[in-house]
Amino acid sequence: MSWVHRRPVSRRRRRGGGSDPAAEQDRARLTEIAVSAERNRIAREMHDIVAHNLSVMIALTDGAALTVERDPARAREAINQAAATGRAALAEMRNTFALLRSGPEDSDPALHPEPGLADLDLLLETARSTGLQVTYQTSGSTESLPIGLQLAVFRLVQEGITNTLKHAPRATRLQISIRRGQEDLRLVVDDNGGAGAPPAGLGQGLIGMRERAALHDGRLFAGPTSSGWRVSVWLPLHERAARA
Structure with a gap:
């Protein structure tokens, strides 16, 4: 009697070529992760744009109310x-929505430019209009940084200003410094709004800032100083971060 070796029939073939439940679960999980990441990206952009500009507008109108008579x-x-x-x-919100709705193949940076480090001067002037004494220092060339990294740094500075305007009404000074080294970039936003416990309501802002730093394999540190509050960000300058 001869023996015939038979290959085991795969589950997929036994089911007549139907889909693999494990593969379907993997695809569903990847889709869920992608949707969640996109939702978080939109939330970060909207939070930074809306929170910052509303904070500036509130500070300006409060100042106007105090000085309108004299x-x-x-x-x-x-x-x-x-x-x-x-x-x-x-x-800016319209431009951001246009960017979020468009795909990589039909987005036009010339029509909907994302803010970069070259736009920081206008951002800082807006902060100065509220009465803050803002100083800005840079070290090392930042012109050749990838657009995505420049957007991240811009938003981190923007949120740092927002936190000072919203949560440190006694602050009169804001110091911002950016230092680019050969392998990393460091950002510090420092105010003199008074030492003490972390201001209430900083949670969502700091979460968004940490997420932005993490997207570029960076780290964020935030906490009180002897005179106020400091946000410090470390971002590596390597190939993966450049592609982020």
Whole structure:
């Protein structure tokens, strides 16, 4: 009697070529991860744009209310600045939605430019219009940094300013420094809003900042100093971070 060796029939073949439940579960899990990542990306962008510009507008209108009787011209200037900030925020939101809705093949950076380090001057001028004394220092060349990394640094600075305006009303000074080394970039946002416990409501802002840093394999540290609050970010400059 001869013996015939038979190969084991796979589960897929036994089921007449039907889909593999394990593979379907993997695809569903990957889809869920992708949707969650995209939702978080949209949430970060909207939070940073809306929270920052609303904080600036509130600070400007509060200042106008305090000076409207003794210095009407200054109050009028603050109100005009608040209106300009609102219009700029609306334009930025439209651009951001256009970028989020478009795919890589049909997005046009010239039509919907994402902010980068070259746009920090305008951001800092907006912060100065609220009465903050803002200083900005850079070390090393930042012109050749990838666009994605520049956007991350811009948003991190923006959120640092927002935190000071929202949670440190006594702050009069804000120091921002960016240092680029050969292998990393370091960002520090430091205010003098008073030492003490972490301000209430910082949770979502810090979560978004940590997520941005993590997307580029970086780390974020935040905490009180002897005179206020400091946010420090370390970002590596390597191939994976450049592709992020």
